[in-house]
Amino acid sequence: MMVYTFDAQVLKCEYAVRGEIVTLAQKLQQDLKDNPGSHPFDEILYCNIGNPQALAQQPITFFREVLALCDHPSILDKSETQGLFSADAIERAFQILDQIPGRATGAYSHSQGIKGLRDTIASGIEARDGFPADPNDLFLTDGASPAVHMMMQLLIRSENDGILCPIPQYPLYSASIALHGGTLVPYYLDEQTGWGLEISELENQLKIAKSKGIDVRALVVINPGNPTGQVLGEANQREIVEFCKREGLVLLADEVYQENVYVPDKKFYSFKKITRSMGYGEKDISLVSFQSVSKGFYGECGKRGGYMEITGFSPEVREQIYKLASVNLCSNISGQILASLIMSSPKVGDESYESFSAEKEAILSSLARRAKTLEDALNSLEGVTCNRAEGAMYLFPCINLPDKAIKAAEAAKTAPDAFYAKHLLNATGIVVVPGSGFRQVPGTWHFRCTILPQEEKIPAIVTHLTEFHKKFMDVFRG
Amino acid sequence: MMVYTFDAQVLKCEYAVRGEIVTLAQKLQQDLKDNPGSHPFDEILYCNIGNPQALAQQPITFFREVLALCDHPSILDKSETQGLFSADAIERAFQILDQIPGRATGAYSHSQGIKGLRDTIASGIEARDGFPADPNDLFLTDGASPAVHMMMQLLIRSENDGILCPIPQYPLYSASIALHGGTLVPYYLDEQTGWGLEISELENQLKIAKSKGIDVRALVVINPGNPTGQVLGEANQREIVEFCKREGLVLLADEVYQENVYVPDKKFYSFKKITRSMGYGEKDISLVSFQSVSKGFYGECGKRGGYMEITGFSPEVREQIYKLASVNLCSNISGQILASLIMSSPKVGDESYESFSAEKEAILSSLARRAKTLEDALNSLEGVTCNRAEGAMYLFPCINLPDKAIKAAEAAKTAPDAFYAKHLLNATGIVVVPGSGFRQVPGTWHFRCTILPQEEKIPAIVTHLTEFHKKFMDVFRG
Numbered sequence: 001m002m003v004y005t006f007d008a009q010v011l012k013c014e015y016a017v018r019g020e021i022v023t024l025a026q027k028l029q030q031d032l033k034d035n036p037g038s039h040p041f042d043e044i045l046y047c048n049i050g051n052p053q054a055l056a057q058q059p060i061t062f063f064r065e066v067l068a069l070c071d072h073p074s075i076l077d078k079s080e081t082q083g084l085f086s087a088d089a090i091e092r093a094f095q096i097l098d099q100i101p102g103r104a105t106g107a108y109s110h111s112q113g114i115k116g117l118r119d120t121i122a123s124g125i126e127a128r129d130g131f132p133a134d135p136n137d138l139f140l141t142d143g144a145s146p147a148v149h150m151m152m153q154l155l156i157r158s159e160n161d162g163i164l165c166p167i168p169q170y171p172l173y174s175a176s177i178a179l180h181g182g183t184l185v186p187y188y189l190d191e192q193t194g195w196g197l198e199i200s201e202l203e204n205q206l207k208i209a210k211s212k213g214i215d216v217r218a219l220v221v222i223n224p225g226n227p228t229g230q231v232l233g234e235a236n237q238r239e240i241v242e243f244c245k246r247e248g249l250v251l252l253a254d255e256v257y258q259e260n261v262y263v264p265d266k267k268f269y270s271f272k273k274i275t276r277s278m279g280y281g282e283k284d285i286s287l288v289s290f291q292s293v294s295k296g297f298y299g300e301c302g303k304r305g306g307y308m309e310i311t312g313f314s315p316e317v318r319e320q321i322y323k324l325a326s327v328n329l330c331s332n333i334s335g336q337i338l339a340s341l342i343m344s345s346p347k348v349g350d351e352s353y354e355s356f357s358a359e360k361e362a363i364l365s366s367l368a369r370r371a372k373t374l375e376d377a378l379n380s381l382e383g384v385t386c387n388r389a390e391g392a393m394y395l396f397p398c399i400n401l402p403d404k405a406i407k408a409a410e411a412a413k414t415a416p417d418a419f420y421a422k423h424l425l426n427a428t429g430i431v432v433v434p435g436s437g438f439r440q441v442p443g444t445w446h447f448r449c450t451i452l453p454q455e456e457k458i459p460a461i462v463t464h465l466t467e468f469h470k471k472f473m474d475v476f477r478g
Numbered sequence: 479m480m481v482y483t484f485d486a487q488v489l490k491c492e493y494a495v496r497g498e499i500v501t502l503a504q505k506l507q508q509d510l511k512d513n514p515g516s517h518p519f520d521e522i523l524y525c526n527i528g529n530p531q532a533l534a535q536q537p538i539t540f541f542r543e544v545l546a547l548c549d550h551p552s553i554l555d556k557s558e559t560q561g562l563f564s565a566d567a568i569e570r571a572f573q574i575l576d577q578i579p580g581r582a583t584g585a586y587s588h589s590q591g592i593k594g595l596r597d598t599i600a601s602g603i604e605a606r607d608g609f610p611a612d613p614n615d616l617f618l619t620d621g622a623s624p625a626v627h628m629m630m631q632l633l634i635r636s637e638n639d640g641i642l643c644p645i646p647q648y649p650l651y652s653a654s655i656a657l658h659g660g661t662l663v664p665y666y667l668d669e670q671t672g673w674g675l676e677i678s679e680l681e682n683q684l685k686i687a688k689s690k691g692i693d694v695r696a697l698v699v700i701n702p703g704n705p706t707g708q709v710l711g712e713a714n715q716r717e718i719v720e721f722c723k724r725e726g727l728v729l730l731a732d733e734v735y736q737e738n739v740y741v742p743d744k745k746f747y748s749f750k751k752i753t754r755s756m757g758y759g760e761k762d763i764s765l766v767s768f769q770s771v772s773k774g775f776y777g778e779c780g781k782r783g784g785y786m787e788i789t790g791f792s793p794e795v796r797e798q799i800y801k802l803a804s805v806n807l808c809s810n811i812s813g814q815i816l817a818s819l820i821m822s823s824p825k826v827g828d829e830s831y832e833s834f835s836a837e838k839e840a841i842l843s844s845l846a847r848r849a850k851t852l853e854d855a856l857n858s859l860e861g862v863t864c865n866r867a868e869g870a871m872y873l874f875p876c877i878n879l880p881d882k883a884i885k886a887a888e889a890a891k892t893a894p895d896a897f898y899a900k901h902l903l904n905a906t907g908i909v910v911v912p913g914s915g916f917r918q919v920p921g922t923w924h925f926r927c928t929i930l931p932q933e934e935k936i937p938a939i940v941t942h943l944t945e946f947h948k949k950f951m952d953v954f955r956g
Contacts, residue, residue, distance in 0.1 A: 007631060007632055007633070007634060007635045007658075008635060009631075010631055010632055010798055010801075010802060011798065013801060013802075013805065014801075015801060015804050015805045018589060018804040018807075049586065051585050051586045052585075053580070053582040053583075053584035053585040054579065054580060054582050054585035054586065055580075056580060056582075059583075059584045061552070064549055064550040064552075065550055067549040067550065068546040068547070068549040068550035068553070069546070071542055071545040071546040071549055071812075072542040072543055072545070072546035074539070074542075075546070075562050075563075078561075078562060080558040080559075080561045080562045081558075081562065083556075083558045084553050084556060084558045084559065084562070085553075101532065102531075102532060102533075102534060104531040104532050104534075104780070105531075105537075105780055106531035106537045106776075106777065106778045106779060106780045106781060107529050107530075107531040107532035107779055107780050108527065108529045108532065108772075108779040108780060109780060111496060142620050142782065142806075142809075142810060143806070143807070145805070145806045145807065146806065149806075153485060153487075153488060153657065154485055154488055155485070156485060157485045157486060172805065175805045176805070179631070179805070180485075294586075298584075299584065300584045301584060301585055301586040301807070302582070302583055302584045302585050302586060302587060302808070302810065302811035303584060303810060303811065303812070304620065304808075304809065304810035304811075320488055320489065323488075323491065323492075323493060324488060324491075326493050326496040327491065327493050327623070327650065327653045327654070327657070328620075328621070328623045328624065328627075329496075329621065329623065329779070330780070330782075331620075331782065332620060332780065332781060332782035332810045332812065332813055333780035333781065333782075334549075334781070334810065334812045335810055
C-alpha cells in the first residue's frame with residue numbers, strides 16, 4: 001500500500017461532534033449487540049448531536065405527505081390518494097410541481113434553487129421579519145454546512161485572513177476555516193452572564209488580531225447559540241450590527257435554531273430584521289443568514305435542506321457565489337421543497353392546520369421541559385454549573401474537575417473533559433461531546449449534552465448521570 | 479456597498495456548463511415568455527447539460543415508488559397503498575426502512591452513508607464486476623461532484639501538486655483543482671483515433687510536469703468520456719492501470735456513465751474489475767471510482783445521490799476522508815436510497831421487473847438512436863467532423879471555422895467556438911457549450927451537444943442546425 005502525505009489544511013481540520021467519543025460509542029453499541037449484558041447499560045444514549053429523528057422524534061406529517069407526492073406525482077390524480085393524504089398536502093404538491101420547470105423533480109435546478117420555491121421562502125422571510133426579501137438573494141443548499149463552506153471559501157484568501165468566531169463555537173466553523181486556510185479569531189462568550197456576547201470583547205479581540213497582521217473579514221454569530229443555548233437580546237443584536245458596520249465586517253448569522261426558543265422572556269429576531277429596523281439597507285452592511293431544515297421542531301437532518309440569504313454584496317461578489325454554487329450544480333430537490341415548506345407551513349383553515357399545530361406544539365413544549373429537567377439535574381451536581389438552554393438543542397455545563405482527575409487525564413494523554421466524557425460513556429452509555437471540541441476558556445472544562453432523548457428516558461438519564469458523577473467525584477476528589 | 483477582494487482560487491475557477499451562453503439562453507427564454515415571437519424560434523433547446531428529466535425524460539416508476547414510500551412510511555400499512563404502489567416497491571421500502579437505524583429517514587446517517595444501503599451497493603458492485611466489494615470502502619455523497627472535491631481537497635497540498643486530466647475534460651475537474659489550489663496537468667485525447675487515450679501521451683505529459691517541479695499525484699480518467707463520448711477498450715484500461723501502478727498515481731475513475739453505452743462493439747468495464755482481473759489488490763494500486771444517480775438511464779440529477787468506492791488507501795488516509803465526510807455530516811438520505819436502488823434494480827420475477835425493463839430499454843435505445851442521428855447530421859456539415867458517441871450523453875464535434883469567423887470572434891473578444899455557439903443560440907434557440915469550456919488542442923474548435931432532447935424534436939434540431947451552419951459558413955467563408 002502506498003504511503004501519502006496530505007493537504008495540511010485537511011490534517012488540521014477537526015470535528016468533535018463525530019470524533020473519538022462517538023467512535024467509542026459505536027464500538028460499545030456493537031458490543032451490546034454481539035454480547036448483551038457486556039456493559040453496565042442496555043443502550044447507547046446519543047446526546048452528542050442535534051439529530052432528533054435518530055432519537056425517535058417523528059417527522060411532521062404534512063411535510064412528509066408533500067414530499068412523498070412530489071417524489072411520485074403520478075399518484076396525484078388517483079382516487080386512492082384522497083384517502084391516504086390530506087387535501088392540503090395534495091394541493092400543495094400540485095402548487096410545488098407547477099413551480100418546477102417541466103414538473104421535473106428529478107432535474108438539476110437553477111444553481112440557486114428552484115425560483116418558485118425561492119419565492120415561497122422569500123414570502124416566509126417577509127412574514128417573519130416584516131421587511132422585504134428578494135428570492136434572488138437566496139441560495140438553497142444541502143443543509144447549512146455547504147453554505148458556510150461557500151462563504152468561507154470566498155472570504156478567506158490566505159492564513160492572514162481572519163474570521164471572528166464565538167468561543168465556545170460549533171466546530172463546523174473551526175473546521176471550515178481550517179479547510180480553507182484561514183485564521184479563526186476567537187471571541188469569548190461570558191459564561192457568568194449566561195453566555196453574554198460583549199462588544200468590548202469583540203473590539204479587544206479584533207485589536208489583538210490586527211496587531212498580529214490579521215485582516216479580519218467577518219463575524220460569525222450563532223443565535224440561538226450552539227453549543228451554548230443562549231438567545232441574544234434585541235439591544236445586543238443592534239450593538240453587533242453597529243460593530244460590523246463600523247469595522248466593515250461581513251456578518252455571518254447562523255440562525256438555524258430560529259424556531260427553537262424555550263423561555264418566555266426571550267424571542268428570536270433575525271439579524272435581517274434588526275438591520276432593517278435600524279434603517280440599514282443593502283449599502284450599509286453585508287449580511288448572510290443561514291437556515292436549515294435540520295433543526296426547528298421538524299428536525300429533518302437527513303433531508304439536507306437549507307438556504308442562505310445574502311444581502312449587501314456587490315454584483316461581482318454575487319457572481320462569484322453563483323459560480324461556486326454552479327460547480328456543484330444544485331442542492332437536492334427534496335431538500336429544496338422541504339426548505340420551502342418550513343417557511344410556509346399550513347395556515348388556519350387548511351385541513352392539516354390543527355394536526356400540524358398539535359405536532360409542532362407537542363415537540364417544542366416537550367423540548368422545553370426536557371431542557372429544564374436536564375438543566376436542573378446538572379446544576380444539582382457537585383462542582384457543576386449550567387446556564388439555562390434558552391434556545392437551540394443543547395446544554396453546555398461547566399465541570400469543576402478535581403486536580404486528581406486532571407492529573408489522571410494528563411497521564412492518559414487526553415483532555416480532562418474528554419476523560420470525563422469517556423468515563424461517563426463507559427459507565428452509563430450516555431454520549432456527550434467534550435467542551436474541548438468546541439473550544440473554551442483555557443483551564444475550564446465543559447461538555448455539550450443535547451436535550452433530545454425521548455422525554456420518558458430523561459429521568460433515567462438524570463439518575464445515571466447523577467450516580468456516575470457522584471462516583472467519579474468520590475474517586476477523584478483527592 | 480462594501481467592496482471586497484476575494485480568494486484567488488475562487489476567482490480562477492470556471493464552470494462553462496453553466497456559463498455565459500446559458501445566461502444568454504435564460505435571457506432569451508424570458509424574452510420569449512414576455513414577448514412571444516420576439517426571436518426566430520419558439521423555445522430554447524437546452525443541449526448544454528446532461529439533465530435528462532429537464533427535457534421531459536420521465537423518472538423510473540419503481541425508483542420513485544420506493545422513494546415516496548420511504549418519505550412517508552406511515553402509509554405502508556394502509557390498504558389503499560396496495561392499489562397505488564407495486565408489491566415489490568412496498569416490499570423494498572420495508573427492507574430499506576429496516577436497514578435504517580430506528581427507521582429514521584429524517585436522521586443524519588453514518589458519515590459514509592447508511593450501512594445497510596452500503597451493503598446493497600457493495601453487492602451490486604460485486605454482481606457487476608465479479609470481484610468482492612466492501613461496504614466500508616463506500617462513501618455516499620450528494621452526487622459525484624462532492625466526492626471529487628473531497629479527493630482533490632485531500633490530494634492537493636499546494637500549487638506544486640498536479641492532477642493529470644484528459645483534455646477535453648469535464649470542467650468539474652479544472653474547477654475543483656483550481657478551487658483547491660493545485661495544478662491541472664493536461665493529457666490530450668487523440669481525436670483522430672476516436673478520442674484515444676495513449677499511454678505515450680501520459681508518459682510525455684508526466685515528464686514535462688516533473689521537469690517543471692510538479693509532483694503529480696493522481697490520474698483522472700472519465701469512462702465513458704465526458705464531453706467526448708468514447709468508451710475505453712479493455713486492453714487500454716489495463717495499460718492505464720499499469721501506468722498508475724508504475725508511477726505511484728492514484729487512479730480517479732469517473733464512471734458515472736457506466737450504464738450509458740450505445741454501440742455493440744464496446745462494453746463498460748469498471749477499473750475495479752480491470753485491476754482485480756490483473757491480480758492487483760489493495761497493496762498494488764490506490765483507486766477511486768465515482769458513481770452517480772444523475773446519469774445512466776434514470777437521470778435523477780435533482781436527487782443528488784452518488785458514491786465513491788475507495789480501495790488501496792492506508793487507514794490513515796481513510797481516516798482523513800472520513801473526517802472530511804463528517805464535517806458535512808452525511809449526504810441526503812433520499813439520494814442514498816436511490817444510490818442503493820440503481821445498484822439493485824428489480825429482478826426477474828419481481829412484479830415491477832417487466833415494466834422496469836421496458837422503461838429502461840426504451841430510454842437507452844432512444845438515446846442510442848438520437849446519438850446516431852445527431853452524429854450523422856453533424857458529420858454532414860461543411861468543415862465539421864464528429865466522432866461517434868459510444869457512450870455517455872454527448873457529442874463533441876470539431877468545427878473547422880473560416881478565418882473570417884475567427885477574426886470576427888477576436889474582434890468581439892470571444893473565443894471562436896463561443897462566437898459560433900452564441901450565433902447558433904441567437905438563430906435557433908439551441909444551447910451548446912463551446913469547446914473552450916472543456917479545453918481542447920490549441921487552434922482547434924469544438925462544441926459539446928447533449929443527445930438528450932426528446933426524440934421527436936431531433937429532426938427539427940437537425941434541420942435548424944443544418945440551416946444555421948450553412949448560413950454561418952456562407953457569411954464567414956470569406
